[in-house]
Amino acid sequence: MQGRALMDRASSFKGRTVVFALLSFVVGGSLGITLASYRHRSPSILTPKYGYPFKIVPTEDLRAEIRFYEERTRERPSAADLLLLAELYVNEAKKNEDPALFQQAKDTLGRVLILAPGANLRAWALRAEILETEHRFREAIAIGDQMLEKSVGSTDAWKTKVSCHLALGEIDAADAAAERLVALAPNLTAHTLRALVMVARGRDREAIFDFNRALELELGGSLPASTWSRALYARYLIDQGRWRDADRLLEVAERLTPSHPLVLRLKGDLAFRQRQYRLAVGRYQQGFDTTKDPVFMVQYAIALQASGDRSASRDIFLRAEALIRAEQEKKPFAHPLELASLLLERADPADLLEALTILRRESAVRQDMETLYLLSKSLVLSKQYGQAKLIIDRWLATGIRQARAYELAATVEEAMANPLRAQFFAQEAARLSRCSR
Secondary structure, three states: OOOOOHHHHHHHOOOOOOOOOOOOOEEEOOEEOHHHHHHHHOOHOOOOOOOOEEEEEEEEHHHHHHHHHHHHHOOOOOOOHHHHHHHHHHHHHHHOOOOOHHHHHHHHHHHHHHOOOOOOOHHHHHHHHHHHHHOOOOHHHHHHHHHHHHHHOOOHHHHHHHHHHHHHHHHHHHHHHHHHHHHHHHOOHHHHHHHHHHHHOOOHHHHHHHHHHHHOOOOOOOOOHHHHHHHHHHHHHHHOOOOHHHHHHHHHHHHOOOOOHHHHHHHHHHHOOOOOOOHHHHHHHHHHHHHHOOHHHHHHHHHHHOOOHHHHHHHHHHHHHHHHHHHHHHOOOOOOHHHHHHHHHHHHHHHHHHHHHHHHHHHHOOOOOHHHHHHHHHHHHOOOOOHHHHOOOOOOOOOOOOHHHHHHHHHHHHHHOOOOHHHHHHHHHHHOOOOOO
């Protein structure tokens, strides 16, 4: 139900079903308050939390551990050691967004299955993670279902189902999986994933509640997870226009894991959204210098263009395009949205058809917010307003509340000679953009 109460969320941590009265809910026995007054009297529940309450102990060098197990499995290969090596590859690949390490993990899991055909659930979970990075979401979900046949309490399986159903735009299925996951393991990961579902539904208060609950439940020593949760929370707050809160979260995330690719990207995005284009250029350039990921170069070019330096931006666009196409020759699934974004932002009419082709292909395998936004934008630029309207209406029907969605809707309604609806959507976009910053 769209208006699900925040206290329902709080009670689910105990794994119990709570029935709300229409007018009030009794808390702690004698204290009776209405849901509305609960929300107003408990502002801390909806106030972003930033700090990391533990001593920051640098994460062990996974590369050194990887080298150790590579040598060990070269001399005396065993299924257990190979499985551990595959997990190390996946963790390092996620940390650095390195597709080559995902491939090494995939090859290593193949060796595990040869030595132990009846591999355990962790091997299946790693396989599902790799499939997700390749955008093979249906196959990952199928593995998750197989895992649940073996163990209905497999949190890895439920995590896979939440993230993959979200990527496919199957919000109801993602919501159901998130509820099961939180009931089984009410921890940082579970609440962060449920927060993402609430974001997709446009249920902002519940999203903030779950993001905050995630950070309340974090454990010391798990820096990658703590960084990941804060980065996703910051990304949401950037979209909501709450820039000061997002900046504080990113500051903590950067202290926890310096040079984390997602944190570097979001710091650039934040500066861009604040129209501090030169600062954004510097941050994106730093991101590329640190990671060599062409995604940063695309954003670098976009920021240069926004700053007015079109000559330099054209050169960077060309370099970024060359890097992405080179990667796609090795891995066809690499950076499709980034290439499409580059083609749209470069504003060359010759690029528009290719961008639209890429986005139609991508939307056939995933229906996440970014894919739908770029597809809608490409249709608007192609003056295919009717098709754009269908996608935007479906996107807004989920409850999602982003200024850019309403801006596109206003453009479409204006082009279709619906001035009153265009005015309404433009006002909604402006209102969302005026959120507390």
